[in-house]
Amino acid sequence: MMNYKSVHFTVDFDVDEKVLANVSNLLSKQPEPHPYIEPNASGYSFYFHTLDVKLLQRQSEALSKQDLFSGNGESEAKRANGVLHAILNEVNKIGSYGIKSGKRQYVDFNAERKVRNRKGKEKNRSQYYYAQENGFSESNNVLSSELVNRIICGDSFEVLKTLPNNSVDLIFTSPPYNFGLEYDSQTDTYFWERYFEELFAIFDECIRVLKYGGRIVVNIQPLFSDYIPSHHLVSNYFMKKKMIWKGEILWEKNNYNCKYTAWGSWKSPSNPYLKYTWEFLEIFAKGTIKKEGNSENADITADEFKKWVVAKWSIAPERNMKEFGHPAMFPEELASRVIKLFSFVGDVVLDPFNGVGTTTAVAQKLGRKFIGIDISQEYCVIAEKRLRPSLF
Numbered sequence: 001m002m003n004y005k006s007v008h009f010t011v012d013f014d015v016d017e018k019v020l021a022n023v024s025n026l027l028s029k030q031p032e033p034h035p036y037i038e039p040n041a042s043g044y045s046f047y048f049h050t051l052d053v054k055l056l057q058r059q060s061e062a063l064s065k066q067d068l069f070s071g072n073g074e075s076e077a078k079r080a081n082g083v084l085h086a087i088l089n090e091v092n093k094i095g096s097y098g099i100k101s102g103k104r105q106y107v108d109f110n111a112e113r114k115v116r117n118r119k120g121k122e123k124n125r126s127q128y129y130y131a132q133e134n135g136f137s138e139s140n141n142v143l144s145s146e147l148v149n150r151i152i153c154g155d156s157f158e159v160l161k162t163l164p165n166n167s168v169d170l171i172f173t174s175p176p177y178n179f180g181l182e183y184d185s186q187t188d189t190y191f192w193e194r195y196f197e198e199l200f201a202i203f204d205e206c207i208r209v210l211k212y213g214g215r216i217v218v219n220i221q222p223l224f225s226d227y228i229p230s231h232h233l234v235s236n237y238f239m240k241k242k243m244i245w246k247g248e249i250l251w252e253k254n255n256y257n258c259k260y261t262a263w264g265s266w267k268s269p270s271n272p273y274l275k276y277t278w279e280f281l282e283i284f285a286k287g288t289i290k291k292e293g294n295s296e297n298a299d300i301t302a303d304e305f306k307k308w309v310v311a312k313w314s315i316a317p318e319r320n321m322k323e324f325g326h327p328a329m330f331p332e333e334l335a336s337r338v339i340k341l342f343s344f345v346g347d348v349v350l351d352p353f354n355g356v357g358t359t360t361a362v363a364q365k366l367g368r369k370f371i372g373i374d375i376s377q378e379y380c381v382i383a384e385k386r387l388r389p390s391l392f
């Protein structure tokens, strides 16, 4: 016998046979086994297995249009639409379902999983084996109010030493890329070994100040033309330092105008040059993948959560870099998604390469405490100006 899931709904108008027939006809366009409605003592039950929710929404829009032409009163179309609305309302409250050919499967959606006893097997394999016996202290510290909500001008390697161990919830940053960009006060073309040595010394400090359970998210773009996979080198480094690699987000910038004529060896396999329209966000956790926090302080909505855990984010690059006077900013939308997905309201967010303060401006807007460090005085002044005045 086929299993169904059911929700209960009520409407504040009369659902006569005509309306029920109208709705049943619409539901017959849904994937099999078709959903159906049954009246009960306190309203109606809606039984369903797999739903094409977009189709339900389109049908509801079509009924609204029909209703516009039907004059005043409770038209049949209006009541049928009221029923669809009530159904959609209840169905959209359900957060767990599988997706199959674009339809939501609410029943047995785990049954077809190819790997049985997934949890047991994960345990046997030992998840993040490289981060065991990390020696990280589990005792976190609270930062005093003088240390937070600040933009600090200086070399992060030195400034970070002034912060206590285990005191920051989330670090989100984009290091200088070593591409030869014209930053205000800093060379951006070093021999790669020296670049990584200096970067990793700062990352060591980042790991130290991060809370147990805290996360560090590094936005990084490899220099493909030098054949340096910076995202892999950075990930390897953090893993060597016993941080858990929590995942990777592909930031699709859709900037197809990038070097479109640089083909390498044109029409020849001798040395074709690959092109990229995306960057990476590498995510690491200290000690545990689960972060302690009060669920009341989670400000991400259900829709945002569902969209953003699919780890390919299509976000246009920052368009106002000239206005801010910085050559390598990331857009506010990127910072906003990272902060809402990986931290709670009230957490401390740090950016050790804060530039003109995108991370700090967004962190403040989202009710987080923040610390932004940059070596350039000029960028720090701009970063402060982007903050809401209440704090300064």
Ligand SMILES: C[S@@+](CC[C@H](N)C(=O)[O-])C[C@H]1O[C@@H](n2cnc3c(N)ncnc32)[C@H](O)[C@@H]1O
Pocket (backbone or CB within 6 Å): 154, 155, 156, 157, 173, 174, 175, 176, 177, 183, 184, 185, 186, 326, 328, 329, 330, 331, 352, 353, 354, 355, 356, 357, 358, 359, 373, 374, 375, 376, 379
């Ligand atoms: C890619 S940019 C970050 C831009 C930033 N995400 C934004 O949206 O404005 C890297 C920044 O690192 C800064 N920087 C380079 N070396 C540094 C260091 N040792 N300490 C602190 N900041 C540094 C540069 O001045 C530059 O602003």
